[in-house]
Amino acid sequence: MAPENLFAGSYLERRAEARLREDWLAEARADSRTLYIGMRQGAALVRPAGAGDARVVFLPGSDPRVAATQDPEQLVLLGWYEQQRCVLVDLGPEQAIEEEGESFAELRPLAAELPASEAGLVAYARALHLWRANHRYCSRCGGVMHSCRAGHLRHCQACGHESFPRLDPAIIVLVHDGDAVLLGRQAGWAPGRYSTIAGFVEPGESLEDAVRREVHEETGIAARDIAYHSSQPWPFPASLMLGFTARGSATVPVLHDGELEDARWFSRAQLLRGDVGLPPPVSISRRLIDGWLQQHAA
Numbered sequence: 152m153a154p155e156n157l158f159a160g161s162y163l164e165r166r167a168e169a170r171l172r173e174d175w176l177a178e179a180r181a182d183s184r185t186l187y188i189g190m191r192q193g194a195a196l197v198r199p200a201g202a203g204d205a206r207v208v209f210l211p212g213s214d215p216r217v218a219a220t221q222d223p224e225q226l227v228l229l230g231w232y233e234q235q236r237c238v239l240v241d242l243g244p245e246q247a248i249e250e251e252g253e254s255f256a257e258l259r260p261l262a263a264e265l266p267a268s269e270a271g272l273v274a275y276a277r278a279l280h281l282w283r284a285n286h287r288y289c290s291r292c293g294g295v296m297h298s299c300r301a302g303h304l305r306h307c308q309a310c311g312h313e314s315f316p317r318l319d320p321a322i323i324v325l326v327h328d329g330d331a332v333l334l335g336r337q338a339g340w341a342p343g344r345y346s347t348i349a350g351f352v353e354p355g356e357s358l359e360d361a362v363r364r365e366v367h368e369e370t371g372i373a374a375r376d377i378a379y380h381s382s383q384p385w386p387f388p389a390s391l392m393l394g395f396t397a398r399g400s401a402t403v404p405v406l407h408d409g410e411l412e413d414a415r416w417f418s419r420a421q422l423l424r425g426d427v428g429l430p431p432p433v434s435i436s437r438r439l440i441d442g443w444l445q446q447h448a449a
Contacts, residue, residue, distance in 0.1 A: 155267075156383035156394075157433045162268035163237070163275065165230040170301035175228055178236075180212055185236040187217045188229070188272070190280045191247040193388075194255035195273045197265070205264040207273060208253055209237075216246045227279055227302030232272055239276045239302070241283070259387060262433045270433075271384075278386035279303070282316045285388075290314070318391045322361045323349040325394075325439040326374055328401040328416070332443060333372060334427065335404075335414035344428035345417070347436045349392070350410075362395050370414045371405030374398070380442070383435040394435045396443070419444060 169175060179185045187210040189196035196208040210217050220226065220240050227239040240246075249255065258277050262270050279302065286305045289296055294309030305314040325347045326333040334345035350365035352358060359377050366374040374397040383392045404414035417427055422444060430436040 156381055156435050156438060157262060157267060158271045158274040158384045158386070159382065160267065160271055162271040163230045163232050167303075169230075170228055170303050172301075175301045176223055176226060179226075179228065179238050182236055183212065185212050185238060186210070186232060187212065187214070187238050187240045188276050189216060189240050189242045189247070189255075190276060191242050191255050193277055193281055193284075194257050195261070195276065196242075196249070196253055197256050197261065198252045198254070203264055205256070205261055207265065207269045210240070216240075216242060216248060219246050224298045227276075227283070227298075229272070229276060229279075232268075237272070239279060241280060263431070274384055274386045278384070278389055279316060281386070281388045286314050317389060319389055320352040320358070321349055321385075321390050321392055322352060322358055322365060323347055323392050323394050323436055323439070324362050324366060324374065324377075325380075325396050325436075325443055326366055326370075326372060326399045327396070327443055328399060331401055331416040331418045332422070332440065333366075333370060333399060333401075333404065333414065333416055334440075335369060335411040337410070338412040341428060344430075345413075345415075346430045346434075347439055348414075349436070351390075352393075358393055358395070362397060366397065366399065368408045369406065369410050371407055372399040372402065380439060381435065385435075392435050394439055396439065 189210055197205045198208055217240055225241040229237045229239055258273055286296055289307035289312050291312040292310040294307045296305040296307050299306045335348055336345045348366050348369055352361040362377050363374050366372055376398040378396050380394040380396055382394060385392045401416050421427060429440060
């Protein structure tokens with residue numbers, strides 16, 4: 152299925168075997184072609200942000216901000232981007248200096264401005280950056296966690312506990328009856344905005360079971376004919392959105408669990424007229440809706 156959802160795709164050669172090399176950082180520093188992505192508290196260094204044509208700032212190893220970062224805990228091997236080694240560098244306050252035309256920007260508003268490959272790379276870097284920040288101490292004994300496997304493993308030397316990057320699987324589903332789609336809205340959203348039904352997968356639950364449960368909990372509608380559509384990494388902070396379509400009877404929704412402020416059925420004509428505010432184009436939710444509109448075009 153093409154094109155890929157934003158943040159997905161073969162934009163990077165991960166070469167996981169390279170993470171096992173103890174001298175990976177020395178090799179990266181010795182390679183003059185190594186690219187470095189600077190991040191600070193989840194924000195990426197870009198230029199310019201807010202102009203609609205932002206680009207990631209790929210720092211060379213000779214950049215003073217990279218050269219000043221000597222602590223291996225601040226560096227993570229991402230992989231090979233456009234045949235060049237790419238490393239995430241966590242810039243501390245003394246290194247996080249913005250040069251003219253640069254700024255640190257959050258990914259969510261930035262995503263639509265970046266080229267798709269750079270958006271995917273930043274999403275990957277952001278997910279690792281935040282995971283590492285949230286796992287500085289051992290959840291078992293409280294000891295300090297240390298970086299291993301080129302930054303992809305956290306290890307506690309006190310008790311031996313290991314922590315790998317985690318993902319939170321969440322289903323997102325477009326429910327339709329052939330002529331209309333079921334959309335809901337949360338209270339904090341912009342007025343008039345609706346989206347597809349979504350929720351996290353619970354322990355001991357299959358993806359299909361999660362679809363049925365979430366749709367029924369949030370709207371009272373019984374989902375059937377569930378079919379997988381596509382997936383999207385969603386690093387806000389660490390979700391993997393698993394997209395589905397399903398059929399349901401167009402009965403009046405009943406809000407069971409309080410997650411939604413409202414839920415209702417919308418016809419294709421209503422969506423095309425703009426009677427309802429839809430999710431941003433970068434989201435898998437919007438792709439599910441747009442796919443249904445194209446499939447059921449007159």
